Amino acid sequence: MEGLVTKSTGSWYMVRLTDGMRIPCTLKGKMRIKDIRTTSPVAVGDRVELDFNREENTGVIRNVLKRDNYIIRKSTKLSKASHIIAANIDQAFLIATLVLPRTSTGFIDRFLVTAEAYHIPAGIVFNKTDLYDGQLRQRHQELFSLYSSIGYRCFATSAVTGDGIGLLAEALKEKTTLFSGHSGVGKSAVINFLEPGLKLRTAEISAWHLKGVHTTTFAELFELSAGGFIIDTPGIREFGLIDFRKEEVAERFPEMRAIMHQCQFNNCTHIHEPRCAVKKALEEGKIDAGRYRNYLRILEGDWEDLDT
16 A cells, blocks of 8 residues: 655654545664665655554554655764655755744855755745834845745745735645745744644744744644645754755756856866856856855855844
């Protein structure tokens, strides 16, 4: 019997069968996905084969079917093992906010680079626009324009007023979409606006450190009444990149990838080499200075969100 993993806790899984029935499942023995050292061999979005115990209404997952793709992260401090956030994704949207809490461009770019590496179309949902005025509104417009010009789909939403939710809903139809971002950016609130019947738990921002409080504990896949699925994920504070070779990083920046063939050297790092097309474009203002700084930080393995 086959099914779709809709929730993963690391010790048990909820699986949606082809007839729509959902059953809790465990793993058969010590499963391991070939060539990937992960915290769990099964991820939300995986298509699996399982043995179904009809009497107890439970199952045992015995095999993970071939993945179309997946998106992965590592904990930069706690573990060398990677964590597959979700599998078989049509698109991935980062929910970002400029205040309460602030999402840095360093975090945004690491997310986008990771999606590029795994060939997953990505976009940015700038949420909490009802809080933007003055300098925040100007900064929002700058970032929205920057990432749109690079080719990323961008949305401006408010889960309070509903502004922009309709455009986002259109982009989700008949797609499996991953929502990711820091705790407190409003992932669950946006999903509740899109699909009110889900009534996902939300929480206020912590007054102590102005960061989000975890309300989503485990990744979970939700079906949309208009067609498609959303994968809601726990808030991520860090997004360390997995197994990146330094010479490949520039290829994950579309604006660099478009011109890097014009560099004098095929193995140009775009840092110190002469006749570098990327550095020339940077000097001419055709490549954003902040994006270039984040490129350098990724090369250096610097995951701290130091930028403004």
